[in-house]
Amino acid sequence: QVQLVESGGGLVQAGGSLRLSCAASRLTFSRYAMAWFRQPPGKEREFVAAITRKDGSRYYTDSVKGRFTISRDNAKNTVFLQMNSLKPEDTAVYYCAAASITGYSDTAAWYDYWGQGTQVTVSS
Numbered sequence: 001q002v003q004l005v006e007s008g009g010g011l012v013q014a015g016g017s018l019r020l021s022c023a024a025s026r027l028t029f030s031r032y033a034m035a036w037f038r039q040p041p042g043k044e045r046e047f048v049a050a051i052t053r054k055d056g057s058r059y060y061t062d063s064v065k066g067r068f069t070i071s072r073d074n075a076k077n078t079v080f081l082q083m084n085s086l087k088p089e090d091t092a093v094y095y096c097a098a099a100s101i102t103g104y105s106d107t108a109a110w111y112d113y114w115g116q117g118t119q120v121t122v123s124s
Contacts, residue, residue: 009118022096038092
């Protein structure tokens with residue numbers, strides 16, 4: 001079955017950087033919009049960033065604009081999230097997700113497949 005496997009999480013000090021990766025298997029990667037969501041401790045899952053399948057347009061939630069960058073490598077079936085200037089409020093489990101849609105969505109229900117998540121902890 002389809003698998004999305006995240007990696008790259010960890011513990012970092014405020015102001016630091018991390019790069020998350022999500023490797024997809026058993027799906028036609030180029031046909032899927034990809035996104036990152038996160039779930040902070042005790043809170044609901046929230047949208048972070050998305051990249052479309054065709055032209056690679058990118059979308060971000062306001063709180064990460066200018067700090068995070070989503071990208072994809074269709075040849076390697078991988079989506080990335082470069083996170084710079086990290087803040088303690090970025091602490092969360094980060095999930096990648098795939099949706100068979102033309103554009104993008106910031107709504108989790110539109111996504112067909114999910115990874116298991118990777119923990120990101122930012123200390124102050």
